[in-house]
Amino acid sequence: MAAPITGKVLLVDDSQQARLAIKDALRDTFSIFVEADDGLSAIKAFVEEKPGFIITDIEMPSINGYRFISTIRNMEEGRDVPIIMLSGTKNSLKKKLTGFNLGASDFLIKPFDSEELLARVKSLLRMRNLMDELKEKNALLEKLAVTDELTGLHNxxxxxxxxxxxxxxxxxxxxxxxxxxxxxxxxxxxxxxxxxxxxxxxxxxxxxxxxxxxxxxxxxxxxxxxxxxxxxxxxxxxxxxxxxxxxxxxxxxxxxxxxxxxxxxxxxxxxxxxxxxxxxxxxxxxxxxxxxxxxxxxxxxxxxxxxxxxxxxxxxxxx
Ligand SMILES: [Mg+2]
Known part of the structure; x- marks a missing residue:
């Protein structure tokens, strides 16, 4: 079964080759790929393009992946966006923990296996969809709690x-x-x-x-x-x-x-x-x-x- 197309993803990596590999792995999952090659242009792209998913490298010039992630998590519209971190460093428990503490949703070591990346992206998308459904239901319940059913006025x-x-x-x-x-x-x-x-x-x-x-x-x-x-x-x-x-x-x-x-x-x-x-x-x-x-x-x-x-x-x- 073909994976559903789910909108816009932001790819942040100073290596064009790495961005190409990610795009190849996720070609059937996202319809639009927005690219940035460092943290600063990634923040700008996030604000302008409002992607629903982010995959970011850690080691980059100027603003690195950590600072990028913590900036996104401090924005109202960036609080719930799934973020997968990538690192080229083996044996990177410390990096992993730092990333998770800053708000990353998942972590992968480069070079990654494309099937594993795809599986992790899909799992995060499923969670994101469930969260959205829950939010919608909560909003409906809140509305029902303050509405008079017969007249539609406030109760x-x-x-x-x-x-x-x-x-x-x-x-x-x-x-x-x-x-x-x-x-x-x-x-x-x-x-x-x-x-x-x-x-x-x-x-x-x-x-x-x-x-x-x-x-x-x-x-x-x-x-x-x-x-x-x-x-x-x-x-x-x-x-x-x-x-x-x-x-x-x-x-x-x-x-x-x-x-x-x-x-x-x-x-x-x-x-x-x-x-x-x-x-x-x-x-x-x-x-x-x-x-x-x-x-x-x-x-x-x-x-x-x-x-x-x-x-x-x-x-x-x-x-
Ligand atoms: Mg890098």
């Missing part, structure tokens, strides 16, 4: 993490933030009369509408059930009310329809709280305050925005 967990980060920054900058808790009015009725597919469709659409209306830097997440949460940074209560009405009117004016339910209009009740304000000096207090304002929006007729106003007599536990 509650990400919301708290991001807000904590912002607050930590804000403590130094003395800023204000506004927290909007948005709840779909009569959502239970949609689920009960049209089914959960209809409810899910409404949640997805509202999520997308809120995301489209959200501005750069504003934090939006599905908070749970039929609740969404939005944080506006460096915003006073007047501007926060304007923003909350912007979200409320967007949903109110949208005509919801799908194969699961007839065309319908939906409204939001919104509770709004500002941080810091009175006893509202923690994230928990902020959300509790927004929740109690949301409760007032519900009891006073829904489809409205209520601003939480802290009074010294307030117990902070009004919901």
């Amino acid at each position: 509650r967990r990400h919301f708290f993490e991001a807000l904590r980060e912002q607050l930590a920054l804000g403590l130094r900058h003395n800023f204000k933030l506004a927290c909007l808790l948005l709840d779909i009015d009569f959502f239970k009725k949609i689920n009960d009369t049209c089914g959960h597919m209809a409810g899910d469709d409404v949640l997805r659409k509202i999520g997308a509408l809120l995301a489209s209306c959200k501005r750069e830097g504003e934090l939006l997440a599905r908070f749970g059930g039929e609740e969404f949460i939005i944080c506006l940074f460096n915003t006073d209560s007047e501007n926060a009310i304007l923003a909350a009405d912007r979200f409320r009117n967007l949903i109110k004016s949208y005509s919801f329809s799908s194969s699961f339910y007839p065309a319908t209009h939906i409204t939001l009740s919104i509770g709004l709280a500002i941080y810091p304000q009175g006893a509202v000096i923690s994230i928990d207090e902020l959300i509790k305050a927004a929740d109690s304002a949301l409760y007032r929006s519900k009891t006073e007729g829904r489809d409205r925005v209520t601003l939480y106003e802290w009074a010294p007599s307030s117990t902070g536990n009004q919901s």
Whole structure:
């Protein structure tokens, strides 16, 4: 079976003959061979050509293989590139150990057996591929951990993490933030009369509408059930009310329809709280305050925005 072609390799050796021998051995494995005859031009070639694999001699004029390897390993983009070291010195345990300590992936003595070089290259490529797959899977898991599956918005967990980060920054900058808790009015009725597919469709659409209306830097997440949460940074209560009405009117004016339910209009009740304000000096207090304002929006007729106003007599536990 023919070996797969796997992109670009950088060959570093002051002997052209040695580079030719490597190319011959790896002709079927790599599609592009970039060559350099000393460490300095090899660093330049690495930066410009971004090879996915390096084979380097140790004994070279000016910058030798050791310094070349340690330079590559100190670069962000050079941390994971497989590097095979070559040395023309027999009995080179000390060289081997130095090379491995600097970050080489493997070591061969010249003149090398071409089948052995090929086998070592393939083994390193296999490891590299497994590592890439693992990285991709980890990135996916990280994304899933902070994403709400139904709406594709950030989830509650990400919301708290991001807000904590912002607050930590804000403590130094003395800023204000506004927290909007948005709840779909009569959502239970949609689920009960049209089914959960209809409810899910409404949640997805509202999520997308809120995301489209959200501005750069504003934090939006599905908070749970039929609740969404939005944080506006460096915003006073007047501007926060304007923003909350912007979200409320967007949903109110949208005509919801799908194969699961007839065309319908939906409204939001919104509770709004500002941080810091009175006893509202923690994230928990902020959300509790927004929740109690949301409760007032519900009891006073829904489809409205209520601003939480802290009074010294307030117990902070009004919901
Ligand atoms: Mg040499």
